[in-house]
Amino acid sequence: MNNILKVMLGATLLTSVAATAGKYPFPQNMASPHGYTVPFADTDMIKAHYSTWKGAWYDANQGWILSPEGTCSTVSEAIAYGMLITVYMDDETMFKKLYSTWKSNNASADGLGGMHWRIGCSGGTGSATDSDIDAALALVQASAQWSNSQYLSDAKSMINWIEQNDFNNTQLKPGSQWNDAFNPSYAGLANFKLFEKVSGKSSWSTHRSDVAKDLLACQNSKTGLVSDWCSWGSHQPTKTSASVAQTEDAGFFDDAARTPWRTAWAYYWYGDQDALSFNKKIANWLIPETKTASGINSGYYVNGEAELSDKRRFVSSTFSGGLGLAVSSLADDQSAKNYMETVYKVLANLTSCKTANGCGETDGGEKYYPSTLNLLYLLLMTGNMPNLYDMTGFTKFTPDPSLMRSSDSGVDGVQQKRGDTTVAISGFWNWGAYHDKYAETGTKMSPDSGSSPIFLRDGAYYADAVMEIGPEPKWTEDKAKVCKDTPAKCELKYPSAGIAMSFNKAESAVDLTKLGVKSLRITAKVEGPIRIALLNTATVEAGGEPGMFLKESSDYAVTLIDMTPDGFGTKDLDILDWVNVGKAPGGQEVLQTAKGLKFEVKDAKGGYGAISVKSVEFLDASGSVIDPSKITGIVISANPGATDPSNPGTVDPSNPGTVDPSNPGTVDPSNPGDIIGIVAGAVAAKSKIAVAGQQIQITAANNTAFAVFSMQGKVVASGKLAFGNASIAVPSKGVYMVRIGNKISKVNVK
Incomplete structure (x- = not known):
């Protein structure tokens, strides 16, 4: 019995030390040295998104992130994304299981290279470059998060493997075993900058520069959009056997949607000027074109034409977050900050399916790909994806919900x-x-x-x-x-x-x-x-x-x-x-x-x-x-006419504040005035408006309220007729509105 207790105690101790408390627990809340970090995020919302996503897509028994939308396979992309997410959510237990899957299904005999791009019921051989560079970066961040030197050592080995297998001279290959075309969404400019620092090899600076040139060459000159795949020779949109969007012509679809996230990442961390140039071009088209992130369609051609088939006409994290993050690089632009608020709201309101089975059918949440990107996008833009390996320039802040427009x-x-x-x-x-x-x-x-x-x-x-x-x-x-x-x-x-x-x-x-x-x-x-x-x-x-x-x-x-x-x-x-x-x-x-x-x-x-x-x-x-008045039908005298100077009327001697009704004055026949539209209430019978030069003269009952307005609605004068009359000097010639009591007239000062 004692031996059984000892074994159980030992197992408990092993479990307790299996996951190390992170040096940078979630939320990190670290504003990036460049770009616009959203200052009002609800980090409990991000936790909830993570919990739902993990419950739907993580198979703890196999150490898999289930994808795409199945339960019998996974892809290296999903494992690498999961490693990134768990580093920043400070979930080392899950990280270890994912990394174990990576190593045990590796394209390198020592387990320190790229993972085969698909395993399970429909496997594939050779690595996918985007997964390789993300897994290597995740290992570097994990070494800092959990103070684990082995992670850093493994990362250095993987970085060397990537340089030897995922590049063909100046070209970033899409995978270790093929090189049909360039995939812009694999252009990890932040990854390459980090690899240069970790490896100490200047060749990574050259790689970053070469990849940036290809990336910028693939951009459409008007919209800044890139296609999923870009030809090596002409840098024009093309398709390959790996194109996810096989039914459409080449365009900005599911692969390309991630590209602005990568360039935003490079600018957030390093202020990368090529990334800034890339993002500015997109943002200058995107903001006026879509108004908000929920106006972003789930697919475009690079000229900006939206693909409006039924399967594309919806709002998704993949596109609203991916494209929207281009705007984050315009940190000093208020319209860009306002737009980023809409990106945040869209991502906050989109959540993962609760289970992989039935996702998209009985469960109305997002599938593996958009829900995973949802987390990665949110972490980056809210200051919860800092460079843990080198925190220079990152500053701690406390999110303030009151900073969101309300x-x-x-x-x-x-x-x-x-x-x-x-x-x-x-x-x-x-x-x-x-x-x-x-x-x-x-x-x-x-x-x-x-x-x-x-x-x-x-x-x-x-x-x-x-x-x-x-x-x-x-x-x-x-x-x-x-x-x-x-x-x-x-x-x-x-x-x-x-x-x-x-x-x-x-x-x-x-x-x-x-x-x-x-x-x-x-x-x-x-x-x-x-x-x-x-x-x-x-x-x-x-x-x-x-x-x-x-x-x-x-x-x-x-x-x-x-x-x-x-x-x-x-x-x-x-x-x-x-x-x-x-x-x-x-x-x-x-x-x-x-x-x-x-x-x-x-x-x-x-x-x-x-x-x-x-x-x-x-x-x-x-x-x-x-x-x-021709539209509203409300009173409005366009020209009330002028008083005949030979008979302006006389004052009632019994009440000097009113006009003598026996002689109210006559209208100047040379300027009788004209009425436009329907008169909805004339000026009171004992009220009179006249114009003399640049003065409007009002006569009415004592203590009658009056106001004179410009046609833009600005008050020129207002008050009460204490003695039954007033003379108001107006600033310029033109049309004015005069209110006496509750009646209104239009007066033309010529």
Whole structure:
């Protein structure tokens, strides 16, 4: 019995020393010396992702990461990725089992070379270069994490093997036994820089330079995209027998998607200038093209054309994270930081399947490849994949969730009462805020749904909102059927938030074609994916109105929108790709039934948006602004006329604050003024507005409130008519809005 206890105790002790406590436990939270490290990450979320991924794909009995989507085989890529992840998650027990698999299925007799690229039910011989360089780097990091000199010794042996077997002079081969073409996603510039330091051999600097030249030569000049495989001679897209995307023409697909991750890695760690050049070219195309990381399609051709087959039209960690990480190198660019926030949110909202069996069928999570890259991407961008071998330049920080953009910041200024016809943006007054009320979506907004988004700030009116929406639900035919048959059990609850402006209170249609509308000029400040859409009575599908995304801007910027009818909208406004074109009205009908505009945040995986509208102007063919009263039907005297100087009227002697009703004055017949549109409430009978030079003269009852606004909504003067009259000097000639009590008129100072 004592002997049995001794054996059990010995086994317990062996288990306890089998895994060493890491020198750099997760989370490391070390900001990289270069690039933008996301400062607000939720590291508990990363832990949860790791736990789910490990539960689905790790077979502890065999020391395998199951892939691709099977349970009877693994590939060297998966083992190397697993070694990298477990180093940074400080999981040496799992690391040891994975490394044992690597050594026991090795292309080198001593177990210190590359692993055969596939083992199990469908094996393969020879190594894959990307796996080789990642496993070697993982060993170097493991030596520092767990203070294990044997790992470092093994890494040095593997680095020498890689140099002898995975290179052909200046060319980085895709594997130890073949060299059909160059694979850009194998260009481990960070790996090679580390290998130079670890090995002490300057030849690795030459290798890094040679590989960088090939990588940059394969980039498309417009988009910066590279193909999965690139020909050695022309550096043009090509295909090989190893191409994962066999059904498409050569392009930026599953292999190539990892390339910006590798270049981001090289810039994060070493400030590699070739990596920076590579990433800048992609980022300059990517940000305006996709708006957010959830706008990234799962596959492109190198000219930027999205592959829109059903199997490619979805959001995945592979592409949203891989391409998105190119933006991380633009550390001083605020739009790049904002974009990186969307990359983080997409990756945070995408998780692995819970089990390998049924993944993608009964389990709606991500499969082996995207879920593994999800972790690698998150670790790198959040400061949890530092160079443990040489921590020079890395700085400790504490993640601060408050640094993420949030609707909690609110809107500056004094919120106005909804429906006040005297408070307008360029003459348009009927504004409202809206957002969904589903608990599941997590939507938040300021101002609240149903209230006015118009705020008075620095003497001017703006239509403002800050919004956060959650991720959209995953659509399935079965879920759609439930929603149709049993609405109370519907799971397809789509988040929404925005501000809308109706041309009139009845939300009735206005024929913009009869008014000669040719373009729409919006002056606004935009953050995040804000889409403007033309509301109309002809569109039957909710959210199916034609629109366009506004360009982000840190200050107020002008967007000119071509309103010429075209297709299902206008030259610049188009329907979203999910809209049923069989039900969508044509562009001419949309313009003939227009009823307003909306500005809303659109992000499939959830995100932040902010909008501040300064002016909304419909223009005719000459570029002149069309009087908004022709669209809204609200009062507006374009020219109230001038008072006849021979009979300006007399003051009522019994009340010097009012005009004598027996002689209110007459209109100058040479300038009688004219009324445009429908007069919705004239100025009070005892009120009078006149213009003299650059002065607006107001006469009304004592203590009547008044205000004079520029057409941009800025207050020129306001107060109460203490003695029944006021004379206001305006800064320049032009059109002004004058409010007396609750009535408004337009005055032209000529």
